[in-house]
Amino acid sequence: VQLQQSGPGLVKPAQTLSLTCSVSGRAITSRGYFWTWIRQLPGKGLEWIAYTYYTGNTDSNPSLENRVTISLDPSKNQFSLELTSVTAADTAVYYCATADNSPSHTFDIWGQGTKVAVSS
Amino acid sequence: EIVLTQSPDTLSLSPGERAALSCRASQSIGSSLAWYQHKPDQAPTLVIYGTSTRATGVPDRFSGSGSGTDFTLTISRLEPEDFAVYYCQQSSRSPTFGQGTKLEIK
Numbered sequence: 001v002q003l004q005q006s007g008p009g010l011v012k013p014a015q016t017l018s019l020t021c022s023v024s025g026r027a028i029t030s031r032g033y034f035w036t037w038i039r040q041l042p043g044k045g046l047e048w049i050a051y052t053y054y055t056g057n058t059d060s061n062p063s064l065e066n067r068v069t070i071s072l073d074p075s076k077n078q079f080s081l082e083l084t085s086v087t088a089a090d091t092a093v094y095y096c097a098t099a100d101n102s103p104s105h106t107f108d109i110w111g112q113g114t115k116v117a118v119s120s
Numbered sequence: 121e122i123v124l125t126q127s128p129d130t131l132s133l134s135p136g137e138r139a140a141l142s143c144r145a146s147q148s149i150g151s152s153l154a155w156y157q158h159k160p161d162q163a164p165t166l167v168i169y170g171t172s173t174r175a176t177g178v179p180d181r182f183s184g185s186g187s188g189t190d191f192t193l194t195i196s197r198l199e200p201e202d203f204a205v206y207y208c209q210q211s212s213r214s215p216t217f218g219q220g221t222k223l224e225i226k
Binding site: 036044045046047048051059061062095097101102103104105106107108110111112113 | 121152154156158163164165166169170175176207209211214215216217218219220
C-alpha cells in the first residue's frame with residue numbers, strides 16, 4: 001500500500017483547506033480499513049485530525065470544532081480532507097496515513113506530507 | 121479524550137547507550153499503545169504497536185513494554201540513526217499522541 005498526497009501549500013485565512021490522498025495497492029473500500037489524516041503543527045507534536053472507515057463512517061477530533069470533512073472517493077481510490085475557516089493556527093504539515101500490517105488506528109503507511117501555510 | 125504524557129521531553133545520550141522513554145496515559149488503554157520515530161522532513165515511521173510488537177523491519181534493539189497506563193520504549197544500544205523524536209500514540213479510542221521525546225546525541 002502506498003499513499004500519495006496532493007493539494008495546495010498555501011491557503012488564505014477564512015478559506016477552505018483541501019487535500020487529497022491517492023491510494024495504491026489496496027481498494028479504499030476494502031473491508032476493515034480506516035483512512036486517516038494527521039498533522040504536525042510547527043514546533044509541536046502530532047495531532048490526529050479525522051478518519052474515515054471503508055464504509056464512509058467518519059470521526060474527527062473535537063478540538064477542530066466541526067470544521068472537518070473527510071470523505072472517500074472509490075471511483076478514484078482516494079480520500080480527502082476539507083478544513084473550513086482556516087486561520088494561521090492551521091499552518092502545519094498534513095499527512096494521510098493508514099494501517100497495512102498493523103492494527104486499526106495505528107499507522108504503518110504514511111503519505112509524504114504536505115506543508116500547508118495559511119497566509120494572505 | 122485520552123491524554124498521553126511522555127517523559128522526558130529531551131533525552132541526551134551517546135551512541136551505544138541504552139535509552140528508556142516513558143509514556144503515561146490519563147486512563148487505562150490496555151495494550152493499545154504504539155510508538156513512532158519522526159525525523160525532520162520525513163513522515164513518521166511506526167516502531168512498535170500493541171505495546172510490544174515491533175513493526176516490519178524494525179531492529180530488535182527496539183522493545184516496548186507496559187500495560188494499562190504506563191508504557192516504556194527501550195532502545196538497548198543506540199545507533200546514530202536512532203536519534204530522532206519519538207511519539208507514543210493510543211489506539212484504544214479516537215487516536216491521540218503524546219507530545220514527543222526528543223532523543224539527541226550527547
